[in-house]
Each structure stands twice: as structure tokens, then as C-alpha cells.
Amino acid sequence: MSGNEEDKDLINITINAAKRWSLDEDAQQASFEALFRRTDESGRTPLELAMYHNHVKTVELILREDPAYQNGQGSKNHGLLRLINQATDKKYNKNIVQLLSKTFHAGKPDLKDVLALIIAIQTRDTDSISKLLEKDNKDFLSFVDSQGWTPLHYAAHHEFDSILSVLIEAQEKVGNQFAFVDRVTTPFHVAAKCGFTSTVIRLLQLWSAPPSPDTTVDKHGQNIMQVRPASLSPYTAIDENGRNILHLAALQNKKEMVNGILRYCSSSYKKQLLSQKDIDGNTPLHLLVSRGCFIEKLIQYIAPDTSTNSQNWTPRDMLYFQHEIVGEQVQIKMAINDFNADPSRKLLSGSTQTKNTFSSLVLTSRREKKDIIFNEGQKLLMDVKNAKMEDNLQRYREGTNSQIVVSALITTITFTVGFTMPGGLRQSGGTNEGLTVLSKKAAFKIFMISDALALLLSICSLFIYFLENMSQDLQQVTRLHATTVGLNIASVMLTMFVFMTGTYVVLSQSLALAITICLIGSLFFVFSAVQLLRILYDRRVRKNKDHAHEA
Template sequence: MGPTLNEIVISSGEPEKPAENITYMDASLYKAAAIGKIEEFNNYQRPELESLKTPNHDNVLHVNLSDFIEQILFKCPSLLRQTNAKGQTPLHVAARNGHSAIVKLLIKSRAKATDEDLKKLGMDQLNAVREMLRNTDQESNTALHVAARYGHVEVVQELLEFENPDFPYFVNRNQETPLHIAARRINWTALHAAAMAGDVGTLKATKIIVENKGDMTKETDENGHTPLHYAAHLGHDSVVEELLKWDLLAAYVGDKEWEMTPLLMAARQGHGQIVTKILSSCPGCCEKVDKRGWITFSFCGVKEQIMELLKDITNEEVAEKPVRPIPSITISADRLEKEREVHLVVAALIATVTFAAAITVPGGLKKEKGSEQGIPFLIHDATFKAFIVTDALAFLFSLCALLFHFGMLPPFSSIQRPTFLSHVGATTFLGYATYAMVIAFCTTIYVVLKPSYGLSFVC
């Protein structure tokens, strides 16, 4: 038995439309939908979930676009197609809020629709997804219109992934396509888009635009760039020529950040033909400078300096001074192999000697039966303790050196030759093992010869 609900039957008032049964969500259900508590909806079947709405006609998917969507859609897939009072589907709401993961989940859920449902609609999975993507709200906006308006790039990418690239998106009630909306966010005009494309088709579009709206040549985006700025920067010669035919003053406009004119941008990018075209049409442009006080020839000079510097570096000299190359450490594989063999013998000897010394400790062991049998006589001597520590270290370091060398051999190594870094590591550990062994030897001699001060002093 489900929670208490107020059931209201709402009629559209139009005889050709059937009455719509709506069950308004109470506070507990609304809260459950908001936090994604799917258990509260387990007692509702598909027809009941379809009629469960808020006063604004939002269904449970509109209330909460979260992880529990997949479970709700499994119970009632038709919720994907339901709209609220504004004609928005759950996909519209997800696109508006920039939830790219949820947009992907909704599309995936639509693609997983059962064959029976698709058969009723007379379409396959791909067409079912595209039909959902092309649903419009009361303002004739698709989900792509909405995502473009709010600047959610990831959502736009998810929506375009399943759409036919040749599909001509219709305009909304404000005569806007998704491209127009996206362009307006950064104050781009259609002429900006045409100038950036720069191919043969857009050259014709450029002519049509300037013939009908010639004042667009002066319009700037949020960075202060005109269409001529983009055409000059990208090296679109024909577009630059067409724009200059209609408006020469656009060549004198500087951008917001650096006050760079289209001429300076073309010079910076090394577009010589465009520089020539602009100067031939607007010779006064050469006097325009940017914020640094640079003119057209400043960029040309800097470019020449960079090329000369690169040429000098290639010849191992800068400003006629020889450049000393950084020496590289090289060592032959044969030499590494020979040193490895020697190191293996030395490391094995150190490991053997230190292991034997640990068993036959200096001073001997107590042989009397009792709790102290087998304990070294000199266990409380500080020098003896130093011997034990250094002997153990020598043994461990020699084992590390052996492991490094074994790791350099196939099949342990991914290469057939010993590597230089492994060689350095093995050599380092072998050096530490040698030092520790020498100290252990000295402490052994000292602790044994301690009664003879003359001999012990030598060590």
C-alpha cells in the first residue's frame, strides 16, 4: 500500500485530446526523488509512475537527475518522452544544467529501449535516440539549443555524437540555430564564422553576408576581433580580399588585449601575401602599432632573428661564439657485461664471508647447558654489537647488489643487455657492502685482541 496521494484528473479542455490523469507527488515522494531514494517508488507500477507529477508537470526524472535514473527508467522507460509545463523533456533539463554524465545516461537508456517499445514506435534504436535528441520544447528549442545557450561544451559533444552530421537543425521561435546561439555567447556573428572557415563554400557565404549586412565587417567579438582579424590570422587570402572590398576601415581596428590590427596579426603569423594585400589596399595601416609599439616590420625582424639563432645553434655557435655541447654519458654493453661478471663474484664472496662470520662469532658461544646456552660470550660488549650491525649490513648490501645484477639478465630484464642505471645501482650497493665488511673486520679484530692494548690499537 503506497503513501497517501491527492489524485486529480485534469482535462485539457479540448475535445480532441484525452483527459490526462495526474497524481501529484506529496512531500515525502518529492524528497525521495530529490535524494534518489528508489525504494520509495518500488510499489509503483509503470502507469502510476507515468502519472506521478508535480504541479508544474515535472515527473520524477525532472525532480532529480541522478544515479537512480537508470533504475527508474528500467521500471518506466516512457518517462524519457514526457514533458513538463514548458514542453521540456528530462534531456532538456539535463542539458540546461550541464550534467553531461546524465545526458549520456539518458541517451544510453533510450538506446536500450525494448524491441517491443521500438516496434510500437516503428523505429530502430539509432532513430529512437535521434528522435529524442530532436524533441523541442514550447520555444522550439532542442536539447542542443539549450546546451549551446548555457555554454555546456561537454553536453554539446554528447548530443552531437549520436546525431547525423548532415542533419539541418531547425531554428527556434527566435530564428536561432544551435550554431547561432553558440556564436552569440562570444559575440560572434555569421561573418566571423565564415571568415574562420575560409573555404570556397564559405567565400560565397561571405559575399552574401556582406551584400546584405555590410556593417557586420566592423562587429567585434568579446576579444575585440573583427572577421578580418580571423581571416588575416588564419591566412585566408580570398576572404581577406573580399572583406577589404566592402570595408577598408576594418583594417585599422585593433583588438582589446594588444591593440593588434589584422595587418599585425598577418605579419606575426608570417602570411606575406595577406600583408601585401592589406598594405596595397590600406597603406596607412603600416603606421598602426600595438601596445608594445611594434609595427609590421618588427614582427618580420623578430622572425628573422629567431631563424638566425636557430641556424647558429644548429652550427654549434651563437653570436660567433662556440657552444659547448652537453656531454652524454656512454658506456659499451661489452664493458658493462664484463664489470657485471666481476661484481657478481665480489658480491658473492662478501655474502659468503659475512654469513660465515655471523655463524662463527668472535669470542665464541656459551656451551654450558642452561638458559644461556648458545649465547655469545661478548654479547654485552659495545664493539661486539658494532660487529653484528656492520656484518649484517654488509650481508644485506651484497645481496642487493646480486639482485640488481640478476635483474639485468634475461628473462628478468625486458632488454637483452644490462642497463646503465641497474649497473650504477649494483655498484653503489657493492661499495656499501665493502665498507661495512671492512668495519666488521676491524671490530672483530679489536674485540678479540682487546686484552692486548698494543695489538688492538692497530685496529
């Protein structure tokens, strides 16, 4: 049965013939129902084919004759809700959607709200969702379809992040909280399978967030989130294939999703999260390595791990699972080698395994062939890394030239000011000749201390510049460069303060003028503070954007 409109009469004849045959004493009703469950080579049933071809009459005929959809059974275990979503999503004929919807809630009017909510989620209709949630009777929030999906599953499937918290709060009010059952797909699994990193992260945030006593209470006034069993967790719940959300993220090589899961996963769940095995015996570490998903902080778990999958391969062995380089396997290989070569890192990770305590089952010939490719990839990677390091070093040194001039200028100014005393020297002869006239004034003492500090900082900055030019270590150069920038900023600000205190000393007899000049000079500090705060704010915004991008 192709589902074409031209074949409607043929389908009708076939159904009637099967119906008459099913009335025979030896016939079984299940055989007649199986007629509607048969699929083509693509796995589509007659109903799905009729929907695909947008043939309304054929859809109507099948819905009328299929025993599964008669007598108000349209909502029972036949995936009709999925077909409604499919028809809406793929913009099939509206009459098809209406026929499916009518059959779905036939004999069960309360399912109209379920269907309305699911369609509103699919079409991202926030207003309709809000109106539904305002109803006194919210039993539709407890709906679970034939595959265990709730409205929250559908929201995750359609990446409707903004409605997740509202749905969770509403479900908890009617006593339908997060439920984690082994071998049952959770909203977390749905989002992870679809590759929706932001949805996975948002769900984890809502799950790990502290409970709100104003909203998340059951009918007895008890906080539902507080009574959730500690053993149940979105991190360790597994789907029908035995996979947790980290398995699914690793399978898709979603580095941002993996990092997000690890960021929100508490230490009490992390070991189980990393060690759980799927139906093939693979842990998330096996899949991360085989897919070439390089997460540096997981190397301490991958390198010493000797757990094996159904093929007796360890996570390290998965580097040789494919004959070619996949993803970032070269970086993973280099990181594992660095880890094994550093005893201190082994000690910090808690690994006491020695090099010869485990024998790999990877064939030597296979390993040697792949190692040749790894060596070539490592050489290319190191060449790129060295070239990038040289570019960065050159950029730092070019910027250093102008900063050296600033440091030298401040050093010259502060050194000269130290011997050009405000108010001059005594010229009257006697024991006080050559001494400063204003040396006993408090402002003069502050002036000299500030000048000495500015000279110290600028000279230190010059000295560090010499060290920076001699170093070839990019990390050390970066650290030294940041230090010199900080010293220069401090010395410039102190230079302005030296000017203000020196002016105040020599104009102490004209107090109004001295204060005016000091106020003008203080505007520099206001300007500096505004610019520094702006830089810090921009850096914070960039950091938040990076986190959002990871999510």
C-alpha cells in the first residue's frame, strides 16, 4: 500500500477482505490489526505513507478502520501524538492534523489540553502555553505518551529553553517532578540526542538550582525538590541503550556540551558518570577518545583507565579504533604521553599504575601503522604551535618597544624631580645651607615618598622588559608582559600624584589655587578608574559570552 489517493479504493477493498477473513473461526484479530502495522522498506506504516503524500481521504479511511484508533483508543500506545507532531512540523495538510487530533482525544476530552500544550510547544506559542497553565485543572501536565514522553520531553526536543523552567515549576506543583528511571529516556537524553547544548545546560541548571519554597511545593506544602532521592540524577540516568548524557554528547563530538555537563556535575556523580558502560561496554571515555573529542581535564581519567568494552579495548586503545585520525586524537595522544611521562601528575590523579601493569590488546601492526600517522600529525601540530608562539612573541616584543619608552621617560622624570626640590634649597650659609626649605612640611614628605615609589616601579618595569626579551617561553613572556603593564600603570598614576603634591607644597600660601590644581589633577584618576572598569566589564562580558557559547 503506497498511500496514494488513487489507491484509496484498492486499500478499502483490501481492508474489507481482511476484515471478512478475520471473522472466520480460525482467524485471529491480531492478524487484521497487523495489516495496519506493516511497514515499507523505509519503516513507514500505511498511515504514515498517506500522511507523507498529503492524501486526506486515505488517512481518514485508515483512522476509521484501524482497530487501534476505534472506541476512544487513539491515545493508547500507538504513537499517534508523534504523528500529530510530525504532521505539524512538516506542514502536512491541515485536515490531516485535524483528523489525527480528533482521533487522539476521541472519548477523552481531557486530552485536548495535552494536545494543545504539545502543539503550542512545537510552534513556540508562549501565550497559549501561559493560558493553559493558568487553568485550575492541570492534570494534563501529568500526561505520559506511549514512549514515556512528557510535555517537558517535547520542550527539550524542540529546544524551547525559555519555557523549561515554567513547565518544571508547573509539573512540580501537581506532584509530577523530575523522574529518572533506568532504560527510560529523560528530557536530558532527548536534548543531548538532538545536539541541543543550551537545552542540556539549562535543564542541568534547573535541576541543580536551590529549591524555591514559594513555587516548588506539593499539595501538602512540602518542597518537592528537597525530597528528591539523592540516588537519582540526570548525570547517571541511562536510556534504552545504557547511555548517560555524557555518552550522547561524546557520540556527537559536542565539546561544548561535554564541558557543560562536567561543569555542573558534582564530584559525587562524576566517577559514576565517567565509568558507566553502554550496551557495547563503552564508557563515555571510550567514546570521547574514539570520536577525537579532546577535553584536557579528562586526560587524568583516560590515561590510567584500564576498563574495557565488549571488544576488550581500553579508552587509550580507542585511539587505534579507526585507521585514520579522527577529530583531535593527535592532541589526546600527546596529552596522554605527557601525563604518563610526568610522575607528579599520576600522583595527583591518584593513579598508581606502572607502565607494564596492563597489556593492550591492540595488534602491534595496527598500533605501529597508526603511530606513524600520529607522529606526522604531531609534527604538523607542533609546527603550527611553534609558528603561533613565534607570532605571539613577536607581537609582545613589538608592543614592548613603545612601553619601554614610557618606562624610561617616567624613570627620567621621577629621577630628575628627586633632585629638583620644590621651594628650592637654603642659600643663607651656616649648617642648613643646601638643605631643602620645605622639608618639614607633611605635603613635601608625601611628595618625596610618592616620587621614590614611582621611580622604583618604573625601574622595575625596565628590568622586567630586559628579562622578557631574553625569554623564549610564551607563557613566561605573557606573565612578564602583564606585570610590566601593571607597573607602568601604577607608575604613571604615581607620577600625577607627585605633580599634585609638589604643586600643593609650593602653593601652600595660595590655598585656593593649590586645591584647584589638585582637583584638576584628580580628574586623571577618575578617567583612569573609568577606563579600567570599562576594560574589566568588557572582559567579563566576553567571558560570559564564551560560557554561553559553550552552553
